[in-house]
Amino acid sequence: MHLISRPYRAFLIFNYVFLTFIALLSLFPILNVLSVSFSSSSAADSGQVVLWPVEFTWKSYDFVLQAGEFNTAFVNSVLRVVLGVPLSVLVTVLIAYPLSKENATFPQRTLYVWIFVFTMLFSGGLIPSFLVIKQLHLLDSVWALVLPVTVQVFNVLLMLNFFRNLPKELEDASLIDGASHWRTLWSVYLPISLPSLATILLFTLVMHWNSWFDGMIYMNDVGRYPLATYLQSILNMTSIPKTNLTLEQAILLKSVSSRTARAAQIFVAAFPILLIYPFLQKYFVKGLVVGSVKG
Amino acid sequence: MFRKAKVSRKNHQLHLMLIPGFVLILLFSYLPIVGLSIAFQDFNPIIGFKELRWNGLDNFHYILSLPDFKPALRNTVVISVMKIVAGIVVPVVAALLLNEVRSALFKRSVQTIVYMPHFFSWVILGGIVIDILSPDQGVVNVILGAFGVDPISFLSSNAWFRYVMVITDQWKEFGFSTIVYLAALAGVDQGQYEAALMDGAGRWRQTWHVTLPGIRPIVVLMATLSLGSILNGGFDQIFNLYNPLVFETGDILDTLLYRIGIEQAQYSVAAAIGLVKSIVSLGLIGLGYWLAYKIANYRIF
Known part of the structure; x- marks a missing residue:
């Protein structure tokens, strides 16, 4: 008491x-x-x-x-989510698994981790990124909204830390039984990582749904705006346009x-x-x- | 030995797995870094990269001569520092208060509500803020009007704009930021509380002598890590809420860079601003991580 x-x-x-x-x-x-x-x-x-x-x-x-434009924008957003989220989760896992190995088994690990982490610390910024998208002829393509944000280093680190905390014996047993790393990742690691996978999946989903700036600079055609970008452009107007009704x-x-x-x-x-x-x-x-x- | 060799022969698979990731960051992270070289050129978007016209530091001199540059730099630092201070004080206090709540249902209900704005973009929250702060119909001015206050144009007032940015930023983030502190509070050694109780320490003294020292490392860590964001100021928020009337107090480096780079298509000038910003930020992040490592013994991986 x-x-x-x-x-x-x-x-x-x-x-x-x-x-x-x-x-x-x-x-x-x-x-x-x-x-x-x-x-x-x-x-x-x-x-x-x-x-x-x-x-x-x-x-x-x-x-x-x-409004037709609103529905088009909604569909564009769904498209970027459907393409972007699974791709991002897949690539993230494929980066996190090798980088979660010990230095003793995978000596290049430290260098590789730094190559990814450096992109969090230093970026080319708005204009050079825009020029790259332009040079790759990705302007007005949904891939301009998907590919540049596929690798989210924060998610990679999250997944990497999760993998590192799994018992080492799981991997050893699997590899010594003759399984490849692909098989080990798919049948041993992923089934026990579902909560972490759900986390990065949701992170990525929210990021894609909320992103508006990339749509604004990479899409010239308003018909290709994702919903967040369309909403941004609407909110900036003082009143509803009376045309196209x-x-x-x-x-x-x-x-x-x-x-x-x-x-x-x-x-x-x-x-x-x-x-x-x-x-x-x-x-x-x-x-x-x-x-x-x-x- | 035999087992080791058998396992390490599979290492090429590890390299293969990394290929998609490497290709993507090469294209979309490292190529733009190389592209920063246009900061030292007079880059013409029509000619493109066929013909490079180097102009040394001309773009940097030009930036310094821009009348908008110094206010933008000052606003960026002022707004960031205000946000960083608020972003530590408010969540820490909120976490301490939540930690004293015994009813799990009440605690969970409060958390459910205050975490929510974090998940909305600044487009949505900006739309809400613009609506409630509108001088003639917005609910804030309707309520103020009931107390006899004349309508205030919060988003067009240089006296108010920065405070609105800090407050609405806290509205979005404070709840979510408490998570880290709540986790730290849960990790404070319970034995210390019992020891303090034996010594006759009351609730206040327990908080002062056990709880606060217990979460000090994480507070120091969050403070040092936020150093890297001093030149950010929050583009998404400000871009969706500002207007030319408040450029004097609200224009930040990123919004200036956007107007020069995208609206006026002065690619080289904008890239030069971006380059300086990236280099200074890198230095600040480095400093922050070094301090975090020295003070709180923290490493990112």
């Missing part, structure tokens, strides 16, 4: 109240704009919306989802304002992240702790 002193009890009460306040404060901007997206344009434009939608309506979402949109425009439409766009783009958030929270936290606090 712990004795709780009176000042400490007062602190505990303050602590619960304060943390509740901080959590609500973090949530508030998101809830407010979410409420705006579900409010009527007149309520939103006159600043009546605080925590709940005023004059609840789906019309802003109808308006956003009617479908008939349905033109009708909806009566009850939708730039503000409510923009709020709806934000949440359609955020929706996939919200959807996988429970997994993100579970694996990111684990991955971050594994990656930073090594045994």
